[in-house]
Amino acid sequence: MYVFQCEDSLDGILTGVYDAWASHYGHKNIQLSSDKSGEIMLFNQYITVIPDFEKSRKVSRTLIRRLGIPFYETICKCAMADGNCKKLSMDKANAIYQAIVMALALPEGARVLEYLAQPCISCIFQLCRQTDNEAHYMIEFIRFAELESGILFSMIHPKNNVLPVVAEHFTNRFPLENFLIYDATHKIAGIHKVQKDYIITDASELNIELTKQYSMDEQEYRRLWKAFFDTIAIEARINPKLQSQNIPKRYWKDTVELA
Amino acid sequence: MNFTADFQSPMKITSTDFGPASGLSSSIMEKLMILTDAAKYDVACTSSGVDRQGDGTGIGNAKSCGICHSFAADGRCISLLKILFTNECIFNCSYCQNNCNHDIPRATFTPEEICTLTIQFYRRNYIEGLFLSSGIIGSPTYTMELIYETIYKLRTFYRFQGYIHVKAIPGADPLLIEKTGFLADRMSINLELPTSSALKKLAPCKSRHTILTPMRQIQKGITENKNELISLGMSNGIVKSSMNISKGTIPRFVPAGQSTQMIIGATPENDFQIMSVAEGLYQKFGLKRVFYSAFVNVTQDSNLPALPQGPPLLREHRLYQADWLLRYYHFTVDELLSEDKPNFNIYLDPKCDWALRHLEYFPVEISTADYKTLLRVPGIGAKSAKRIVKARRGSRLDFPDLKKIGVVLKRALYFITCSGRMMYPTKIDEDYICRSLLSDSSQIPKEIREQEYRQLSLFDDVSFSS
Structure with missing residues (x-):
């Protein structure tokens, strides 16, 4: 078995798909892996894939042309997911590769996504759901603080790389705001300037201290919000279990009202 | 409720530390707490049903799935800034x-x-929009005017394109509605109680007539508006809405x-009556x-039940489950109850x-x-599906594929x-299935698990009202 080891990113995985395809080892003899900690097997041959934007773009173009945008979006969402979930039956990159191989061999290829009984498809389904769910949680629970400069700042800690989805949502929602969403897990930031599109950028150098200099009104609105939050609950129905079922505890620290 | 402690705490905002430019007066904290507390028994906090992209000139958009932003200590979703315009009220509804x-x-x-509160909360992503209701101040029409003025300002001056839910005040001028x-x-108008006799007893200032008239008016308005949009080729029923005031x-x-x-459990109606009313509202x-x-008995009025065991939450839960069966599962009330x-x-x-009775x-x-x-299938x-x-x-x-x-x-x-085989050898038998289902204690509602001192026989048609 030839194992193509790719970087855990969309470009990394799609480059892996390109290299694996171009290798002509035969699909049955090929596996992709995005898991660095994976065990090394004695009779496998390991090939390191170097992410290459050109190769990745070629694969993207082919997928969109042959299988359509919804299929491509599914692959993207799957690549954005955190592949370290223990319940997963298959490596993330390998599931993507297998699904692409299967889809391109069929006349109506995009329909393979409906074949949920196939291991690679069920894996893709599970990972997409993971990304969708967390992106939705983020859109719900993310909180902005107004800084002295008037910029809205938010810090999040998502397991999956959902920042593009989140930034896109707020770009449409707040066209006249400057905002910055910092994903502290992946050390990247989504930046939006008034009436522009958003960009995603590396933020490993971000000065966290600067993001704590709030505007004059900020603390007042936080207090008003907390007061609203405490008052809206009905005493006779208090139900902490239901509350933490609906807003998982790991998101609490980035909110205002539950932190 | 004791608000005085809060009023004197440093929480109080004065006009000096909060410039007049921000539009907030010194008593805003006090007002917010009073008018939130007064609004909290209204259940609806959903922000669903409309898809709208922002037009780039203001703030906000809307997603048809609805977005919750937090969950209060009672576990209920907080999606909208749910407040009353005023809690002054000329009515004397006893509940x-x-x-x-x-x-x-x-x-x-x-x-x-x-x-100001709506916009400032919205841009911090605390809320999805505004849910504005009100006590009746002066007259129904005057109250409706204040609500209209507020959301007109929000939509035009602030160019707010997020979600707005408002109450139509029964008895207000139809033009304003x-x-x-x-x-x-x-928009919503609360039916409050399932029967008109209950309404007469507990809410003497309201009547079925004043509630159903604006409800009918809004229904007609929605239909006419849809037809108008379709005739202009702007719609096929599912229209992307835009804020197009100007x-x-x-x-x-x-x-x-x-x-x-x-309101469930303030008056003696049974589930069949309540669900039949709901079915009628959906259909007609x-x-x-x-x-x-x-x-929840907040007034301790002698006309109302005391409910020492707390509000009838399990009953409410069952009604919601049945409501979903009506709306999404093609059930009718007659199939569920009689x-x-x-x-x-x-x-x-x-x-x-239902399934156990129709094996x-x-x-x-x-x-x-x-x-x-x-x-x-349960x-x-x-x-x-x-x-x-x-x-x-x-x-x-x-x-395993289904899993x-x-x-x-579980159920x-x-x-x-699957291909003619059951998962385990089981019997299609009412008693057997019921016993198996209930042997898993997680399948039994918490409220019942906790009443261990009471001997209950499984098929008793226990009524919820105590």
């Missing part, structure tokens, strides 16, 4: 804490204050539909949602209860049953076969 005979702190917002409907996403195009009228609410008034609010069996089973959810339809074969039949929801229909096109599904695509088999396993 309501704002009734005019009650000695409580009163407060009234200004339209400007509500706009119409004008408000062109600015709001959802653009001279046809605006949308209450695009997210109307809803209502009934085209309502989008009916909400059920477990009665004059002879007027209340829901407290041990089993309404669908499971002649089961087991259902996963590889061939149509979508509507799958929907009737434990299979709309999402699971859709996934099954898709997944079985590609390959034959077995029980993989996210179908929960379903007694009612389905």
Whole structure:
């Protein structure tokens, strides 16, 4: 078995798909892996894939042309997911590769996504759901603080790389705001300037201290919000279990009202 | 309720540390707490039903799935800034804490204050929009005018394109209700109590007539608006809404539909009566949602039950489950309840209860049953049914496959076969299935598990009202 080891990113995985395809080892003899900690097997041959934007773009173009945008979006969402979930039956990159191989061999290829009984498809389904769910949680629970400069700042800690989805949502929602969403897990930031599109950028150098200099009104609105939050609950129905079922505890620290 | 402690705390905002430019007066904290507390018994906090992209000139958009932003200590979703314009009220509804005979702190917002709070909360992503209701101040028409003025300002001056839910005040000038409907996403008028005799007794200032008249008006408005949009080729029923107040195009009228609410357990109606009313509202008034609010006795009025065991939450839960069966699962009330069996089973959810009484339809074969039949299987929801229909096109599904695509088999396993086989050797027998289901204590509602001291026989048609 030839194992193509790719970087855990969309470009990394799609480059892996390109290299694996171009290798002509035969699909049955090929596996992709995005898991660095994976065990090394004695009779496998390991090939390191170097992410290459050109190769990745070629694969993207082919997928969109042959299988359509919804299929491509599914692959993207799957690549954005955190592949370290223990319940997963298959490596993330390998599931993507297998699904692409299967889809391109069929006349109506995009329909393979409906074949949920196939291991690679069920894996893709599970990972997409993971990304969708967390992106939705983020859109719900993310909180902005107004800084002295008037910029809205938010810090999040998502397991999956959902920042593009989140930034896109707020770009449409707040066209006249400057905002910055910092994903502290992946050390990247989504930046939006008034009436522009958003960009995603590396933020490993971000000065966290600067993001704590709030505007004059900020603390007042936080207090008003907390007061609203405490008052809206009905005493006779208090139900902490239901509350933490609906807003998982790991998101609490980035909110205002539950932190 | 003691607010005084809060008023004197450093929380109080003065105009010096909060410039007048921000539009907030010194008593904003006090008002917010009073008018939130006064609004909290209204259940609806949903922001669903309308898809709208921002037009780039203001702030906000809307998603038809609705977005929750937090969950309060009672576990209920917080999606909208749910407040009253005022808790002054000339009415004397005995179940309501704002009734005019009650000695409580009163407060009234200004339209400007509500706009500022909405925008500032919205841009911090605390909320999805505004849910504005009000006590009756002066007259119904005057109250409606204040609500209209507020959301007009929010939509035009602040160019707010997020979600707005407002109450239509029964008895207000129909013209005002119409004008408000062109600015709001959802409107609601609370039915309050399921029967008109109960309404007469507990809310003497309201009547079925004053409640149903504006409800009918809004229903007509929605239909006419849809037809108008279709005739202009702007719509095929599912219109992407835009905030087009100043653009001279046809605006949308209450695009997210109307809803209502009934209080459960304040009066002696049974579940069959309540669900029949709900079914009528869906069919005859085209309502989008009916909400059920477990009665909380806040006024200690002698006309009302004391409820020492707390609000009837399990009953409320069963009504919501049944409500979903009406709206999404093609059930009718007559299938679920009858004059002879007027209340829901407290041990089993309404669908499971129905299935056990109709074992002649089961087991259902996963590889061939149509979508509507799958929907009737206990434990299979709309999402699971859709996934099954898709997944079985590609390959034959077995029980492990069902698990993989996210179908929960705990309840379903007694009612389905995959390629003719059941998951375990089980009997299609009412007693057997019921005992098996209830032997798993997680399937029994918490409220009952905790009543261990009481001996209960499984098939007693226990009524919820104590």
